[in-house]
Amino acid sequence: MLCQWCQKRPASVHFTQVVNNNKVEMYLCEQCAKEKGQVTFGSPFSISDFLSGIMEFASDNGYRIQSEPRVICEKCGMTYEEFQKSGKLGCGSCYELYHDKLDLLLKRLHGNAVHCGKSPGSKQQGMALTQPKQANEIDGLKELLNKAIQNEEYEKAAEIRDRIKNLEAKQNKPV
């Protein structure tokens, strides 16, 4: 496997970092591991290389099924390969289409894959995602719930609890 940072030298060091209380793992070459421990001013690496590095790592671990039929986003025409290469999404629908792959990437980037910030006004017209996503979300929300209770943020805790209930109800419905 190549180093996930420079994509040039073979990876030899297992590097872990804690992001949002979650452990993020990376495989780096010796040189990059050394540099990553230190400070980088305006780091020279390109974000898209870095992201596609993480994605390839995911496929190495069997997260991606081999010889999968070519997936193309109907709205923007982006293929999974293009997404993997550029590390960028083509449109909002790409997030829906590639969500099972994205969750892993987002967890590595942000330590989390569930939004808990503001939403646009009252018109909450988010997209419905499929089952596995919801299971992950429930786990994420349960973590948030514990945190909120620990911090004695009871209003927030009640809100999160309601969201979990809704999701669980949705999941138990026959598809």
Added chain:
Amino acid sequence: MLDDKESYGPDSDVVVSSRIRLARNFSKYPFPFRMSKEQGLKVLDEARESILNNEKLSNEKFLFVDVNQLDSISKHVLVEKHLISPDLEESQKDSGVIISQDGIISIMINEEDHLRLQCIFKGMNIDKAWNKCNELDNIIGEKVDFAYSNDYGYLTCCPTNVGTGIRASAMLHLPALTMTGYIRSILEACTKLNVAVRGLYGENSEASGNMFQISNQVTLGQSEEEIVSHITRIIDQIIEQERVLRLELHKQNPYKFEDRVCRSFGLLCTARIVSAEEAVKLLSDVRLGANLGIIDDIDVNKVDELMVLIQPANLQKISGSLLNPYERDIKRAELIRKTLKG
């Protein structure tokens, strides 16, 4: 010190400016790098319509700048002033920026995302910048359907921005931490806390005038308020440390310290040829001296303005002509002398 404290913003001895940026996309079009020419023009039109003709924003004095129509110097002036990004400067797409007359709001259209809403305030004002940017987002959000999912939040072109789409940042002047080398441990600690710190003008911190940009890395899984308060706590710590070290350095050898500051001031007030790199370094000393009361007849705002105006594009814009590097060094010295004495 001169003037009322208000015009500097809180903690201006260390914090030059605070900024919030929100990334937003229109739900009905692909992200900019996947748009057709027609879609790009539609985004530009709809963005202008929803912002410039928005009754709730009618008291903002907005100016739309068609970035594609600007000459290269005028474009780079906006980059040096942090009103547009280098990416927008180089963009081949139909793009633009809406800037408020007071310079607080800038909204980039068709950069990496359809909209990048940005609010900048002087001093340590991340909260104020967030409130302003949040309000702006709410108002524009009434007119535009933003790409949003309940699970991932605001959808952005790059997954590093998804969720809140927020980048909270501050520009810090850290001469004492840099001189003593403690900056390294600060930067290391920040990396562990998922906060990025970069030298501002180039790789070398001396050449950057000891200016550092600090910003959050995580945008998903935390609320905007959590992100803002996390980075605020870190910045508050850095401010404390920088202040302690400034006083300590001064106490240890007041003559040497004051000599350095006053020499730098003297050089800037008299020199006839100054490179950008030298100017930024000397201005950093003057800023430090002014904030410690060693140089007392100088406005720190003017020093901060000079940091921008002495950059190549701004200097040529002020001069109204293209200048070679040698001519620039002469103009730069002239501008600094005039400003510091005025």
